[in-house]
Amino acid sequence: MSEIPRSEEPAVTPDLFKEVKFFAVGDIDQQVIQLLKAGKAKEVSYNALATHIIAEDGDNPEVGEAREVFDLPVVKPSWVFLSVRCGQLLPVAGFSPEGGQVFSGVTACLSRVSAEDRKTLWALITFYGGDCQLKLNKACTHLIVPEPQGEKYNCALNRSSIKVVTPDWVEDSVTAKSRKDECTYHPRLIVLEEEEEEEDLAGNNEEPEMDDKCSARSSPASSRAASPLSIPGSPPKRSGEKATGEIMFDDSSDSSPEKQERNLNWTPAEIPPPTAAAASAKRRLAHGKESALINLCANVPPVPSSVSNPEARAGLVAPGQGAQGPEMVTAWSPAVRTLRNITNNADIQQISRPSNVAQILQSLSAPTKNLETTNQNQQGPDPRHSSAVLFTQQLPIFGHDPGLEIPEESFLLGCVFAIADYPEQMSDKQLLATWKKIIQAHGGIVDPTLTNRCTHLLCESQVSNMYTQALREGKRCITAHWLNTILKKKKMIPPHRGLHFPVAFPPGGKPCSQHMISVTGFMDNDRADLKLMGYLAGAKYTGYLCRSNTVLICKEPCGLKYEKAKEWRIPCVNAQWLCDILLGNFDALRQIQHSRYTVFNLQDPLAPNPQLVSNLLAAWRMPLKISTELLMFLTRQVVCLTRIEDLPPPSKKLPPESTPAVLFTGFEPVQVQQYIKKLYVLGGEVAESAQKCTHLVANKVTRTVKFLTAISTVNHIVTLEWLEESFKSQKFIDEQNFVLRDAEAEVLFCFSLEESLKRAQSAPLFKGKYFYITPGICPSLATMKAIIECAGGKLLSKQPSYRKIMEHKQNKSLSEIILISCENDLHLCRDYFHRNIDVHNAEFVLTGVLTQTLDYESYPFMCEHFQL
Numbered sequence: 100m101s102e103i104p105r106s107e108e109p110a111v112t113p114d115l116f117k118e119v120k121f122f123a124v125g126d127i128d129q130q131v132i133q134l135l136k137a138g139k140a141k142e143v144s145y146n147a148l149a150t151h152i153i154a155e156d157g158d159n160p161e162v163g164e165a166r167e168v169f170d171l172p173v174v175k176p177s178w179v180f181l182s183v184r185c186g187q188l189l190p191v192a193g194f195s196p197e198g199g200q201v202f203s204g205v206t207a208c209l210s211r212v213s214a215e216d217r218k219t220l221w222a223l224i225t226f227y228g229g230d231c232q233l234k235l236n237k238a239c240t241h242l243i244v245p246e247p248q249g250e251k252y253n254c255a256l257n258r259s260s261i262k263v264v265t266p267d268w269v270e271d272s273v274t275a276k277s278r279k280d281e282c283t284y285h286p287r288l289i290v291l292e293e294e295e296e297e298e299d300l301a302g303n304n305e306e307p308e309m310d311d312k313c314s315a316r317s318s319p320a321s322s323r324a325a326s327p328l329s330i331p332g333s334p335p336k337r338s339g340e341k342a343t344g345e346i347m348f349d350d351s352s353d354s355s356p357e358k359q360e361r362n363l364n365w366t367p368a369e370i371p372p373p374t375a376a377a378a379s380a381k382r383r384l385a386h387g388k389e390s391a392l393i394n395l396c397a398n399v400p401p402v403p404s405s406v407s408n409p410e411a412r413a414g415l416v417a418p419g420q421g422a423q424g425p426e427m428v429t430a431w432s433p434a435v436r437t438l439r440n441i442t443n444n445a446d447i448q449q450i451s452r453p454s455n456v457a458q459i460l461q462s463l464s465a466p467t468k469n470l471e472t473t474n475q476n477q478q479g480p481d482p483r484h485s486s487a488v489l490f491t492q493q494l495p496i497f498g499h500d501p502g503l504e505i506p507e508e509s510f511l512l513g514c515v516f517a518i519a520d521y522p523e524q525m526s527d528k529q530l531l532a533t534w535k536k537i538i539q540a541h542g543g544i545v546d547p548t549l550t551n552r553c554t555h556l557l558c559e560s561q562v563s564n565m566y567t568q569a570l571r572e573g574k575r576c577i578t579a580h581w582l583n584t585i586l587k588k589k590k591m592i593p594p595h596r597g598l599h600f601p602v603a604f605p606p607g608g609k610p611c612s613q614h615m616i617s618v619t620g621f622m623d624n625d626r627a628d629l630k631l632m633g634y635l636a637g638a639k640y641t642g643y644l645c646r647s648n649t650v651l652i653c654k655e656p657c658g659l660k661y662e663k664a665k666e667w668r669i670p671c672v673n674a675q676w677l678c679d680i681l682l683g684n685f686d687a688l689r690q691i692q693h694s695r696y697t698v699f700n701l702q703d704p705l706a707p708n709p710q711l712v713s714n715l716l717a718a719w720r721m722p723l724k725i726s727t728e729l730l731m732f733l734t735r736q737v738v739c740l741t742r743i744e745d746l747p748p749p750s751k752k753l754p755p756e757s758t759p760a761v762l763f764t765g766f767e768p769v770q771v772q773q774y775i776k777k778l779y780v781l782g783g784e785v786a787e788s789a790q791k792c793t794h795l796v797a798n799k800v801t802r803t804v805k806f807l808t809a810i811s812t813v814n815h816i817v818t819l820e821w822l823e824e825s826f827k828s829q830k831f832i833d834e835q836n837f838v839l840r841d842a843e844a845e846v847l848f849c850f851s852l853e854e855s856l857k858r859a860q861s862a863p864l865f866k867g868k869y870f871y872i873t874p875g876i877c878p879s880l881a882t883m884k885a886i887i888e889c890a891g892g893k894l895l896s897k898q899p900s901y902r903k904i905m906e907h908k909q910n911k912s913l914s915e916i917i918l919i920s921c922e923n924d925l926h927l928c929r930d931y932f933h934r935n936i937d938v939h940n941a942e943f944v945l946t947g948v949l950t951q952t953l954d955y956e957s958y959p960f961m962c963e964h965f966q967l
Contacts, residue, residue, distance in 0.1 A: 609637025
């Protein structure tokens, strides 16, 4: 297949990249820059000002900074080429240059597969970090062929560097979220039926025949003539003409499709395991199959009205726990956020789980209790699969009775929860009520104490009387993180990750308080889980790697961080090290170089050591049974949820200047849906962002993202009564009588909300001020950026030097530079402390915006905070 001449490339659609501000990292082809500028894109000089980062090298430090610090999409040049070819901006998912994916390092040659299957395979492999091509040369690591036939197959057998697999290897690897062992997917293991074999032989003319010699005498030109399209990212297409003299193991440049990667805001849904039909004689992909995506945001459905009384539902739960058959948990899906973010889109006081955990660990000072550790010696043919082997070899574990079909809307049916540890840590007591409503909304029940009918104990620690009682009585002891996972899957599955089990020390215990950890190779949810695990263990976490780090947790022994850690003699361990510490093996703290922790490429790196959780899994060996009466009753019920996108259009049309743009904060999602319906009836609209908001509706002062961003931009902050009274009058009424007043919060933070609004409307608080925020800040950098920019400030992408700060300080015509950091990042501010430059904590921004004041005295870190 010949290369497409450049003259045949489609012209750039006018204004295609009009909304794009790009920052190029490394040596980028000038044609890419020209295409972007031809589409009206703007090139910026700092990555923090960009909307897209263009890069080829995923290990470049600026790429990591853009992703981890500024939360910017990083795309390869192929995103530009293909957006031009499609005439529209393509999603950034699948165009990241970074590694750590299932097929990172894989260059697959596709042979003897249908055009439809070839597209599907190409999509799966490239989306998960690999490359595809039709040539078999030195660049190839895998040959994917559905049957043991063909010249490419014969040549690949003579090359030990090329692994030969069937298409099922791709599907199963994606399902397992890790690369499966190629040996069990060799096409020679397939037994072909006669009819299919004859049919295949008859269809061999479709595959270009090649010279048996597979020699290097063929010219590079002939190889390029048979190559896929040269436009990066294009799926390979088979030529209809017979290709002769194809070069094998060619060193010439290979125009392979660009690999793709997940967007940080989405996660691939699990692909169902292959059925019996898929494992028949001739293996091939199901037609039209592709990797599905699920949104991370989930609204809370209302409590089902089908069984009005929770007590009545409990009475219908069958007491027997007899097993009907094993419910095999074949593929695990990582949990995505904490309960308070996944299940409640209404704003809450805690912005994120890690920051809340950090506050908890700092505020509680309970000593860590020494526990007897479990012997960690594991034997097996392959240490990379030792945990997985032990998990599969032990007795089967169950969620519900596998013989029952539980409706997704009521997947917690039969579950009666007691909650320990968490209530004492919640600064917002309304949060516990939200958790209870979420559990009830999915068919579960929450008891105020641990009773005989309880089936689950939701707890964070194994060190409590309630936990001891629950374990003795055979209750299922799990964490809120497990609840997050099953809320996402809509099915009660047994715990399978380290975070799903209570930690082996008291809340506030800090066994890793002396450690500063960093992570490499883990993506998205796995990275977020490791960060949370670090907080629970009391360690400091940095998204970057510097000499102050004490441990680097690696998924694979490769990458820039790994190389630097070796150079700086920082121990490199797998995730099992941190998981073992959380579950009570404190010997891991002094055995950091143990061989168990230096085995990488684990099949499931975040799975716990089964020996440490065997007592916790005992309660899961009996399935939870539900009475047939209750189940049949529920199957007849239809729970209808009104989604925001399904709401009718506004019944009134107001002039733009008179149309309120409203945001709601502090309410439950189901309530917000009802409020929006009333807003639409009156002719109002939901604001797209805080900058476009005119009215913020709240029932109290809360330090949510919406509240702290909107306070700098809105005209009115009102109570819900304003909307209700307007709805009764069928028109928007004056806001003056419905201004939000919260005496308790105003006393707590020593401010007047009315005065804060007046100050914000007179002049932006941070106008003409630049902020530099260190990367480990809590709340997240993206949150701080939104709050600061709404108040008129700007963020610096590079850490300013002492000379730069003093220059801006002495020259009044230059903007002031304010430094914001946190405990975990104080080592980055060493030079500032030496030169007596103030470094403030996040409250300078958070409380400052709430009170609309610049308080330089209350929030700077003192020198004693940092040991010089």
